[in-house]
Amino acid sequence: MKRYAGFRLAAILLLLISAPFCGAAEPGIVSEDESSLTFRQNDGTEVILPKRPGSTVICYSSLVQVWYAAGGTAVAIPAVPTRDTLPEAARGLPQLGTHNTMSAEKIMMHRPDLVLLNDKLPGHRQLRRTLAELNIPAACIDYRNYRDFREIFELFRRLNGSGASADAITGKVDALCAQARRLPSPAFASIYIGVGIRAETDRANAACMAALLGGRNIVPPGRSSRGPFSYEQLLLRDPDVIFLVTTGNVAGAREVFRKEFEARPEWKSLRAVKNNRVHFLPPDLFLYLPGSRFPEAFRHLAKLLYPDQEFIE
Template identity: 30%
Template structure:
């Protein structure tokens, strides 16, 4: 009897030692695995939040998290940012530039070419978005202040298709940007599908500023819209200007030689100043009247809002506008 009790005590003691040893062995490995898993999850979350991309000047922009304090220096890019669901804390102003209703009350930091850098830096933005044409000189200032800076072109439909999803990603609304692009494609297709297949009208598109006249060669929204409508730009083969690959120097003699079906004019800046330039440098010249487009009343000053600056998700309005001018029998009177 005593022997049985003694054996029972020995068995119970051994079992207790085994259980204690088991607990001591399993706790540290589990804790270590949990730490490693936590680190992995944390790394994945940080990876999802960080954004890295290349702008149109070749600069690599890396953001640790989604930006919350964005300053936009280009009216077109500001409009697109808001169209994809984003917001900004400050903007510039430009003659003729449309400001989204929601952005009218945000900080104004000067003109598109006269940015108040002191004011810009004081806002402590976590991303500044500008244009290569106007804002390259700000790169050094912003880099020195460790403020991420990206410069984008927004001239063509291709630019729009690239920039809308990126701005959507920066705003946390990439799906909205892609949805809007799909809708735009569909709306444009409704016009392009009705263009007469047996016609390829020729044209020239002129830029008129208060001080100069130039010819559009390539890579502008107006030329791209015309191409959608199966029009041929006879100035595309002209030699590019020294300071701009997208334009060629204006020559009335060359224009008479090309003699396109249509002459389109786009006024940059103040309308009155542009109209004076058209009168002095174009319509008052005797050879101007000899152009087929002038004689047949196919010379038109186009809407700058729709044909000079990329109108973003309203690009179908640009297509409709030009389609009515060129194919009135198919799309109605464009006047």
């Protein structure tokens, strides 16, 4: 009898421990009707968003491309170093400052029906809570790399009541990746030069695309997009090609690159350096997520990964 009671107690404890993990709901669209849509964020919060909003403020630049491709328009956007990263129709819009300096006061000036924020920024998550207290519909969107694109496009399409389809974009990408993955896999390193130097995992935009094209990242998978950079590991793993992702200040990044990489005598021993396969990637395609320009970004990267290969478009 005591043995039975012990088993029963252990089973109850196991259920109590595992319940929070088993019951976690997936983020995404929960329900919708003619006028609104309920969206569950990464933190489990469900927010009600209006369909066909007349006035949308976008607080994260990479969301602008997707919103416009899915049939939307905006009244204000964040500041960007170059407007080339924006859809042409959005290039003349008022800019609210950088994504790190957004405030409810700046947003309220545009009387929004909907505000789109970035889930990975703590300041944006707090801003959503502030906007909720002001009865302004807002959502934090988790948009880290190409793998998130189709789901976000579908959310935005349904919010805008649009007949737009992501297939024209993703179909080109899928066809290109299928061709590339039939080729021998080159080893690559993707290095971010901004506030410091960081190594990119496959969760980062450029590294994600290179991996989908069949490349092998020398940086192991991680929970975050970027991790500590090790010059010693770069020399040890000696990739076939090196990608450099920079902030909008490309000139400043090139100076950092000259001092931290080219000035070291062992730099010239790397295979990628010997074969002229060290590439600065254009920020408008790789620092920012390019949205409708993803096929262009993938083609650019495919030619760098497989310089001797002709791809059928």
